[in-house]
Amino acid sequence: MSLSSSHVRITLLAILSATTFYCFWKSRRLRRQKFSLPTNPKSNSSSCSCSSSKGKLLFVSQTGTSKTLARRLFDLLKSNNFKFDFVNAKDYEPEDLHKESLVLIVASTWEDGKPPPNAGFFANWLSESADDFRVGSLLLSKCKFAVFGVGSKSYGDTYNAVAKDFSTRLRALGAHEVLSVGEGDVDGGDLDDVFDGWSMKLIKVLRGELGKCNGVNGFGDENGRMIDGYDEEDYDDDDDDEEEENGTNSDIVDLEDIGGKGPSRKSVNGVVANNGEREKNGEKEMVTPIIRANLEKQFPERIKMLNPVTQDSLKALQEKQQRTVYRLTLVKGWNTEDVDAYYNLFNVGKPDFIEIKGVTYCGS
């Protein structure tokens, strides 16, 4: 082989290796970017552009009473030029709530003050998110809402418990209630009148003729009318990302390389159990995209709550709990990639430990 031909081969080999390396690096980078959530106000504000200018009218119903009333409200809204989507809560992805400008709910209450089973997922999502400190009280701050309850006074304390609970949960998540909860008693003989009265008040509120708000801000045009042009943005969480190997055969797992993300109901990986809870491999899901987004905001605060632990106490806890202990090592300083890895930590299980610059902190 001549010197020049071996030279050419070496050069080609070098170019090939460099290209392969670059492609590999680029694909990893793109994937990380895809998982990463916006961290600066600029990118946050761009996500607001998907905020819906068309309302959602949700109904929660088992035997059709609420659905019928909701349909009547839908027609009334329509005749007043307010545009809404008429949606069964069982088919609605609550992860999309933060995109909504205005949500109206007509909901019935069933046994023990619970919603009908078909709305279990929606109701669970609301209560779990509102109770979860990681979600925060600003999640639905761009969303306005009103709830009408359908129930029976004969059930005493649980009269319209679902509607009241929805109102409480939505407010806890930062949504603004534009009209107090309406309460319809199916056995009171005045359900239709009460509902129509509430509906008319609602129309006035939306027009800006009633209540503190000058119309429903950001919802509709300057005359209080609904505007067109909302394309529901399907933020598709399903992707072709394969999970990286995580080496779970060790008792202490370093999560830095564990991939994955919390599914919404749209996810192919997540399973919605009958009771409305999200499950994955039989385990309750820890992090939804929403929780993750809020974790990002709260992460610095959360870190402050962590207590340093020694390797010995880490091991001791692991033995006491008799289960795998998860540990995340943050070595690159404070950046979104690390935050992303931290989310993955939540995805795998309860956060046990997080290691930052050589110090291990207890995460519980």
Ligand SMILES: Cc1cc2nc3c(=O)[nH]c(=O)nc-3n(C[C@H](O)[C@H](O)[C@H](O)COP(=O)(O)O)c2cc1C
């Ligand atoms: C088994 C059963 C349990 C109920 N429990 C309650 C209750 O705890 N609180 C309440 O306000 N209404 C309760 N109701 C009344 C329902 O809310 C009422 O029948 C309503 O019309 C159902 O509306 P839907 O058909 O839209 O689901 C109950 C009704 C049934 C049949």
